[in-house]
Amino acid sequence: MESILVLTHTADTPTALTKASLEAITAGRDLSTRLDAPLTIGIVATEIPHAAVFPAATRILAVLDPALAQPRYSTDAAACETLCRAAQPTIVLAPGSSRFARIAAGVAHRLGGVIDTHITALAGSSNIEATRWLYRQRIEAVLHRDARPWFLLLDPGTHAPYSAAPDSISAAQAAIEPISVSLPAPRTTVTGYRSPNQSADTIRPDAKLLFVAGAGWTKKQPDGQLHTAEASALILNFLRATSASLGSSKSLVDQGSDGHSVLPFLTHMNQIGQTGSTPRHAKGLSTCCHGEEPHVVGWRFIAERRAISLDPNCGWTRGKADVVYIADAFAVIARLNELLAASKP
């Protein structure tokens, strides 16, 4: 019989679990119901996350230590290994956060287990069927394994975050079992965060809207002139007003290395597509982008797609977007920014 452990960790505020951790709890709860298998939740934190709710009839283990305030391979791996040894699971689900993605394979190895990453769905009631995408989201594979323990790192954004359901209990009601751990003495000290570039501030995986800037923003406009500074201001104002995540086409981010007029806040980290990222947002708005296949393949998980392009024959109009506005994005975004500013209380 299977037994399931969901590994979770807290966010910057120690009182709350991360959204990706709550998604892993949903996945674990659903899987345990389907397999009729016991469910354990393991928490890596400095203190009990008081704001959390858990499915009832769940065993909850916590490794609590001040050293876990900061993500670090040695301490995080030791904490997760301790939780696994205490729970003795056959299946371990964990959020594919940068914190757990770094340690999960190492912990699986210490437990003599196996691991699969980027899991997007779990199905099956007698056998576990784990789904992931391969070859840049073009092929969907369903994986089975006999080896145990089987670690499955879940892609964030693929499950609904667990929230108070009728069968929930609060952290105060739950009998949380503290598990003692002997953490290795840290050899590294985190002194603060320094973003490698400004794009780190514009990439917001949890945003409802993805705003994509294409190379058209830095091309000569109908007046024969470049308007890069205006483009910068329009895009940044839109992002400030909507808290959207900023994506880019490859052509636009490549311009920086080619010495052309560029938008200074964009880097390759923003690139969406075949050789870029494949984010998950409820909506996407493409601007000044042609919508070619290597770009649009990165939109696979965007639920509702809209585009603003001057070209009525662009890729978006050929069935790749739900709505296409054949219009000047400079004018449309300027007007949108006015409306957004006016709608602010």
Ligand SMILES: Cc1cc2nc3c(=O)[nH]c(=O)nc-3n(C[C@H](O)[C@H](O)[C@H](O)COP(=O)(O)OP(=O)(O)OC[C@H]3O[C@@H](n4cnc5c(N)ncnc54)[C@H](O)[C@@H]3O)c2cc1C
């Ligand atoms: C192996 C390979 C991998 C690739 N991987 C990627 C990838 O991961 N991501 C990616 O993005 N691309 C990728 N590409 C490149 C891709 O094929 C396209 O070249 C690129 O996406 C084009 O970028 P763009 O649409 O921004 O630029 P362009 O093709 O130059 O299009 C600019 C668009 O802006 C419009 N425009 C101009 N001014 C305005 C205005 N004022 N208002 C509205 N619209 C305006 C124009 O009409 C035009 O349609 C890859 C290519 C290859 C060969």
